[in-house]
Structure formats: structure tokens, C-alpha cells
Amino acid sequence: MVTENGMTPRPSLRIERATPAAVAAEGLARRFGRRWVLRGIDLTVEAGQIVALTGRNGSGKTTLLRLVASVLRPTRGTVSVFGFDTRREGAEVRPLVGLLGHSAGLYDDLTAGENLVFAQRMAGRRADGALISAVLDRVGLAPFEFERVRGFSAGMRRRLGLARLLLRPPRLLLLDEPYASFDEDGIDVVNAFATEIRAQGGAVLLSTHDLSRAALVLDRRLHIVDGQIVESSELRGPTLAGGRA
């Protein structure tokens, strides 16, 4: 549970497999060109936790989320998700993870509904029209099911990205600035989804500049400066209200 760099006890592989943490990173580092964006992150997120990453722009929050999601390869160190190494066991990691990034990863020339049909089929399932309608309704996009995404606002795109995650709720939910572009209703949907994942024994790792939005749901906060975790604090949601990163 201790998360500062160099202070995390390193359990053996056998113990990790028996009681795997949702996220376990050891000495995680990533370089882009000559610039080290992450400089040796030791991190543990237990199942049943919602953890916020805070820090200034460029501190490495997004890179950390992408490494955990297995869409980036670490330059050094390791990261595992529920006991599966993201580098060697990516195929096992991917079904467990859902990511809502800065860009929602949608196709402009498909309709909202078609984007979700594509997501279902890419998950290896048949398209389920009733489920698609239900998740679009939950994120407030039901009236736009048959409209092309090209005309959507930034907030609508984020909602549709969230709807895609609702189709197949992951065990580990990764949210990059989840409150950006959302109105109050959207923020409520995000927080409700995060608490559902936690209640089901999953975990949520989110990056944010605005802790007040996440205040009611957070369990822990990790502060990143220049690619290193410099502060870890246990939180109990309501006491944080109004606080900022």
C-alpha cells in the first residue's frame, strides 16, 4: 500500500498471482526521444480503490495511464494489471482494462450507434442494439444514435467514449482527465460508473487537475512531479470537497 518511490515492499511473483493488485508498477520509466517523462514509478492500486493522479501538465500522468493500459511499452521497469505483465501478457491485460483518454477514439464518419456496434464487434461480440440504446440513454445521447460523430461537440464525444466503456465494464478503469468537457450530468455519470466498478471489485485510476469533481468518490491521491510520485495521501471523499490538485 505504500506508494512513494523506493518504499513499496516487493512481493514475490507467487504472492502477486495469489492476491494480485489491480495495478502494480515497479521502477516504471518511459522516455520519449531524449526526455524522460516517467523516472521510476513504484505504484500499487488495490482492487476496490479509486485513485487519482494529480500533477501539472507534462508531469507524466497520461503516460502512466497509457503504460498501465498496455498501449505504450515501458522503457524501463514493469507494470502489471491484476497480476498480468502488460509487456509479456498484453493479450490477458486488454480484456481487463478500459481507457477513456483525451481523445475519445471515435470515427467521425460513423454514427454514434455505429461506433458502438464497431466497439462490440471488436470485443468479439455480436452487436446488441438494445444494449447500445441503453448505454446511449444513460450518457444522454439517445437522441443522437443515428447522427454522425463528425458533428458532435467535445462533450458529446466524451460521453460517447464513456458509453463505449459502459458496453463492457472493465475491471480496471483508466480515466484521463475524465471531468474535462463534461457538464454536471456528465460528471455524475462518470462518478457513478467509477463507484460501480469499485463496488464490483474493480479499480479506477484517473488523472485530474480538479480534485473537487472527484472528491466524493476518491480513496487515494498520488501527486506526480517530473515523472515521479512525490506524495501519496489516503482520502475519504467528502473531506476533500473543494480541494484542488
Next chain:
Amino acid sequence: MNAELTRIGAIVWKDLTAERRTKANFNAVVFLAGLILLLFGFAIGTEQASMQPIAGGVIWLTVLFSGTLSFNRSYEQELENGALEMLLLYPGDRRSLFVGKLLANLLFVLLVEVVMLPTAALLYNLPIWTFLAPLSVVLLLGTIGFVTLGTFYAAMASRLRAREVMLPLLLFPMLVPLLVGAVQATGGILNGDIMGSTWWWVRFLFVFDVIFFVAALFAFEYVIED
């Protein structure tokens, strides 16, 4: 296996649906192909005697130059809204992404050829209708090899900054053996030599396709990750 087929089908459906709605890529590629054929005509002359011996080369260079445009576009739409990252996050075998992209690109380039070939026949007075069946086999085999390498190198170039420039620089040298084989086979057929050396080149194209398809399939995961 069924899940992987579903994924492959999803990518083909998505790419072709997006293309059908915009037609931007298809129109541009067909226009470029027509333009290249015309320019060759101006440069070489359209008399049958001067054109027939090099018709195979003209056809395949036109396919190469115009088809390369479509490969860039194929990954551009994945990069536009961060969709490539989402694609990489879906469960299942990432080789399905490659096969799906390959099939979508193959259908696209074959469709371009359906328009381009009669245009070439018209411009250069080529006897394509007489040799349609063997010519189709060579076109299909050559296009499969071309699209396999094009899809693979476009995935690699999608991770690079100057991807539009890098794709031809990476792709064209690798296509030299395919180009030689396809040009020889096409030229042989158009000159009426179907059973001679042409058959050897057809078998060469088949072997090329198999080798590079298998190699690209297994290397794809390493080039598509960041």
C-alpha cells in the same frame, strides 16, 4: 476463432463504410491513377508498337503510386481522434487488426484497378479483354503482395512523424521483386505468352505473397505498438 473473424469483419466494415460515405480517398486515388496513365502516354507515346512492350510496367507503376495514397489514408483515420490507441486496447489477437486492414485495403485497391485497367486499355489500345482471365490472376496475386506490404509499412509509418514521406521510402524498395514479377507476368500475357515464362512469374508472385503475408502477420504487433 469466431471472435477473431468478427473483429476482422468489423474493421473491413468500418473502413469501407467510412470510405463509402466520404468517397474522398477513392476519388483522389482514381483521379491520380488516370493522371499517371495520361502522363505516361505523353512521355512514351500511345502508339501500340511503342506501348505494348512496356504496358505491364506502366500499369503496375500506376497501381503502386496511386495505391500508396490509400495506405496512408487507411491509418490516418485511426490517428485522427486517437482511434488507433483504442484499436490496440480491444481484446483478442492484434493480428486480426492487420488482416482486417489488409482486406479493406485489398478491396479498395482492386476497385481502383477495376476502373484503372479499362482506362489503360482504352488509352493504350491494350488487348485486356482477350486475356482477361490470366490477367486477373496476375493482378490479384500482384495486388495481394502489394497490399500486404503496403498495409504493414503503413502501420510502421503511422508511428513516424513524416509518415507520408516515409511510407514510400520504406515500401518501394521492398516491392522491387514483386514489381519485377508482376511486370514480367503482365507483359507476357499482353504479348500472348501465357504458358511460357509467364507461368514461372505467376508462381513467383504466389510464393512472394505467402512469405510476406506470414512475415507481416507475425511482425505486425511489434510495429503497431508505440
